[in-house]
Amino acid sequence: MKTKIAVANGDGIGPEIMSAVLNIFEASNVQLEYEFVEMGKSYFDAGHSTGMTDKAKATIEELGLLFKGPMETPKGKGVKSINVTARKVWNTYANQRDFRSLNGVDTVFSKAGIPINITIVRENIEDTYGGIEHLLTYDVAVGRRIITRPGSAQVIRYAFEMARRKGYKKLACAHKANIMKLTDGMFLEVFQEIAKEYPDIESSDIIVDDLCMKLVSKPQMFEAIVLTNLQGDIVSDLCAGLVGGLGFAPSANIGDNISIFEAVHGTAPDIAGYGIANPTALLLSGISMLRFLGFSSKAAEIENALLYTLEQGIHTGDFGDKSIPSQTTKGFADAIIGNLGKSPAKSPVIASEDTEVKSRVSQLLKNKLTVTEGIKEEMVGVDIFVEAGNLQPNELAELAKKQLKYNDNFDLVMISNRGTQVWPTGSIFTELVNEYRVRFEKKAGKDITQRELLHIAADFSQDAKICSVEFLMKFGGKIGYTLAQGQ
Numbered sequence: 001m002k003t004k005i006a007v008a009n010g011d012g013i014g015p016e017i018m019s020a021v022l023n024i025f026e027a028s029n030v031q032l033e034y035e036f037v038e039m040g041k042s043y044f045d046a047g048h049s050t051g052m053t054d055k056a057k058a059t060i061e062e063l064g065l066l067f068k069g070p071m072e073t074p075k076g077k078g079v080k081s082i083n084v085t086a087r088k089v090w091n092t093y094a095n096q097r098d099f100r101s102l103n104g105v106d107t108v109f110s111k112a113g114i115p116i117n118i119t120i121v122r123e124n125i126e127d128t129y130g131g132i133e134h135l136l137t138y139d140v141a142v143g144r145r146i147i148t149r150p151g152s153a154q155v156i157r158y159a160f161e162m163a164r165r166k167g168y169k170k171l172a173c174a175h176k177a178n179i180m181k182l183t184d185g186m187f188l189e190v191f192q193e194i195a196k197e198y199p200d201i202e203s204s205d206i207i208v209d210d211l212c213m214k215l216v217s218k219p220q221m222f223e224a225i226v227l228t229n230l231q232g233d234i235v236s237d238l239c240a241g242l243v244g245g246l247g248f249a250p251s252a253n254i255g256d257n258i259s260i261f262e263a264v265h266g267t268a269p270d271i272a273g274y275g276i277a278n279p280t281a282l283l284l285s286g287i288s289m290l291r292f293l294g295f296s297s298k299a300a301e302i303e304n305a306l307l308y309t310l311e312q313g314i315h316t317g318d319f320g321d322k323s324i325p326s327q328t329t330k331g332f333a334d335a336i337i338g339n340l341g342k343s344p345a346k347s348p349v350i351a352s353e354d355t356e357v358k359s360r361v362s363q364l365l366k367n368k369l370t371v372t373e374g375i376k377e378e379m380v381g382v383d384i385f386v387e388a389g390n391l392q393p394n395e396l397a398e399l400a401k402k403q404l405k406y407n408d409n410f411d412l413v414m415i416s417n418r419g420t421q422v423w424p425t426g427s428i429f430t431e432l433v434n435e436y437r438v439r440f441e442k443k444a445g446k447d448i449t450q451r452e453l454l455h456i457a458a459d460f461s462q463d464a465k466i467c468s469v470e471f472l473m474k475f476g477g478k479i480g481y482t483l484a485q486g487q
C-alpha cells in the first residue's frame with residue numbers, strides 16, 4: 001500500500017522543481033501517493049490570512065507530512081510568513097539541514113581537497129521568531145527572545161538521536177551564553193544535561209562567533225551542531241555557502257506529529273517560469289523525507305543517481321563547469337532518471353536497507369503542555385520600564401523613591417538604561433535613551449505579594465509613563481533575572 005503525503009507546489013520556481021522531483025520519484029517507483037494542497041501566495045491574495053485553505057490545513061494535519069516548494073509571503077500586507085507559521089503552528093521543533101560537498105559542485109574547499117559533511121540542527125519555534133516586538137517609546141523597540149526548557153530539550157534530544165542514527169561521533173552546541181546568560185544559558189544547560197544520556201557521542205559547546213570563524217577556516221572539525229533559532233538560521237546559510245550555495249541545501253522540519261520537508265532557498269522570482277531552476281535542494285529534501293518515512297533503499301537509489309549525474313558534470317545554469325552547456329530543470333531531472341541504478345565513482349556509494357515504513361497519522365484531542373514541576377519559586381521584586389522624558393538618572397531615582405513612601409517592604413536598587421546601570425553608580429559617558437529600567441527588590445526577611453509590586457507600578461504611572469513590567473523571580477534559590485552591566 002502506498003504512503004500518502006501532502007504536497008504543496010509553492011510559488012515561483014516551486015512548481016517547476018516539484019514536478020522534476022516527483023518525476024524522479026515516479027521513475028524510481030517510490031510507493032508514495034500525493035494529495036496536493038492549496039497553499040502559497042495566491043491563497044493569501046484570495047483572502048486566506050494564513051496562506052492556506054482550511055482543507056489544506058486539515059489534510060496536512062491528517063496526513064502528518066508535507067513536502068513543499070518555496071512560498072512567497074506578500075510584502076507589506078502585515079501577513080506573517082507562511083513558512084514560519086507552518087513550522088510554528090505544527091510544532092516542527094527541529095530544523096535539520098545537511099550540508100556536504102558534492103563532486104561536480106566546485107567550492108573553495110572542494111578545490112583544496114577538504115570534504116565537508118556537516119549537519120545543522122536548528123531550533124525552529126522559539127527565540128526571536130515568536131515575533132513578539134513592541135515599540136516602548138518612539139525611540140526604543142524591544143523584541144522578546146523566548147527560550148524554554150521543554151523547547152530546548154525537544155530539539156537537543158532530536159539532535160543527539162540524529163547524531164546516533166547517522167553514526168556521528170560528536171555533537172556541538174553553539175550559543176552565546178556568555179552574554180545571554182538566562183536564554184542561551186538555559187539552552188546550554190539543557191544540552192549538558194541531555195548529553196549525559198548519550199555517552200557514545202562526544203559533546204562540546206562553542207560560542208557562536210568562534211564557531212563561524214572555525215566553520216570558514218576548518219569546517220572539517222564539525223559533524224553536527226545544534227543551535228537556537230536565529231543563530232541556527234544564520235549559521236546554516238553560512239554552511240550552505242561552504243558547499244556551493246542555496247541550490248544544494250535541503251531542509252527537514254521535524255515534529256512529533258507533523259513534519260515538513262522543503263528546500264532552504266526561496267521562490268527565485270528572477271528565474272521563475274524559465275524552466276532553468278536547480279531542483280537539487282528540493283530533491284535532497286525529498287531524499288531525506290524518503291528516509292524519514294522508511295523508504296531508505298529508494299532514497300539511496302535516487303541519491304546515488306544524483307551523485308553520479310553531478311560527477312558527470314551535468315548541471316543547471318547556477319553551478320558547474322561553464323564549458324559544458326547547462327541543462328534545464330527537466331533536462332537535469334531526466335539525466336538523473338536515466339542514471340537510476342548507477343553509482344557514483346568519486347563519492348562513497350550510498351548503501352541502505354529499508355527500515356520500517358512509518359505511519360505519520362496521530363489523532364490529538366488537546367494541545368500538549370509541558371511544565372517542569374517541583375521547583376520552589378519566590379517573587380523578589382520588579383523591573384519597571386518607564387519612559388521618563390528628559391530626566392537624568394538621579395532625577396528619576398528621586399521619583400522612584402517616592403513610590404516607596406507608603407511601602408517599607410522594598411528598596412530601589414538600581415536604574416539602568418539600555419541594560420547599563422546608571423544609578424546609584426554609573427558613568428557620565430553612558431549615553432541615554434528615553435526608556436529606563438527601574439528595579440525594586442524586597443528587603444531581606446519581608447514577604448511580598450504580586451499585588452504590591454503592581455501597586456508600585458500603578459503609583460509610579462502618576463509620575464512617569466510605564467512601558468512594561470517584569471517580575472523578578474528566584475527558582476530553586478537561583479535568581480531568574482540578569483544584573484545590569486556595571487551592577
Ligand code: NAI
Pocket residue numbers: 013017069070071072073083246247262263264265266267268269270271276277278279280281318
Ligand atoms: P531566493 O532563494 O528565492 O533567491 C536568491 C537567489 O538564488 C536568486 O538569484 C535565485 O535565482 C537563486 N536561486 C534560489 N534557488 C535557486 C534554484 N533552485 N536554482 C537556481 N537558482 C536559485 O531568495 P529571495 O530572492 O530572497 O526570496 C524570494 C522569495 O522567496 C521571497 O518571497 C521569500 O519570502 C521567499 N522565500 C521562501 C522560502 C521558503 O518557502 N522556505 C525560503 C526563503 C525565501
